[in-house]
Amino acid sequence: MAALAPDTAVGPLLRDWRRQRRVSQLELALRADSSARHISFIETGRSRPSEEMVLRLAEHLDVPVRERNVLLLAAGYAPRFTETALDDPAMDALREGLGQLLRGYEPYPAVVVDGTYTVVAANRGIALLMEGLPEKLLAPPLNAMRITLHPEGLAPRIRNLPEWRGHLLEQMGRQLALSRSPALRELYEEVAAYPLPAPRPGAARTEAAAHANGPAAMPGFALPMRIEHDGHVLSFVSSISTFNTPMDVTVAELAVETFLPADPATVKYLTSVLP
Structure with missing residues (x-):
């Protein structure tokens, strides 16, 4: 042949x-x-x-x-896997299930993103963290990486930004090694080039105190994201879930990220503001 x-x-x-x-x-x-x-x-x-x-x-x-x-x-064969838009009626059950999952996780933050971190759905916990961000970052389509790492986004509020930024870039790097997505590569290059916000006065002393306070402030089981909201410092560890054996391209590229409170103070605060 x-x-x-x-x-x-x-x-x-x-x-x-x-x-x-x-x-x-x-x-x-x-x-x-x-x-x-x-x-x-x-x-x-x-x-x-x-x-x-x-x-x-x-x-x-x-x-x-x-x-x-x-x-x-x-190889000369027809594609095997469909790519169905999320707003297609065939996806009604999926959308409803994801919505129930996100609502059930409240008051803790949870978000669904696609393969390039475009936000597909989010709950009130995520909306709380994004309060006060500039309109240009909140204009559709929302992008989770851009919102998190942009110097006008959540980045200035994240107390341990260098560590969390490194974690996110490493995560994107692993994805790029597994796929050949030009869009993801473009996003990675964009967010990796964002300048780090100027350190806040006293930030180093605050972080040193947080480390000194032990497991309640800095859990030893996973890297936390420590983020400010309305004068409070909230601490989260994240978990990412995907679908088993997906038969549709759209579904295969969806990921659900949930943020678990890493200390009692975060639990108390979220339950008080998002009853």
């Missing part, structure tokens, strides 16, 4: 994903119940993989759902 065009062939694309995942041809073959020789033939264009083989290799290489459609197209 003649080799496929190198720019569009599925073989080079699969080879790139394999190398990115640092998996040898032999290891991939063992995972996919194939042979290293067959994997080599696919990658060089000497063999055209079946639709099932493309999906099997993509699964074992942890290729994002959106990119699996790209691989199928490159």
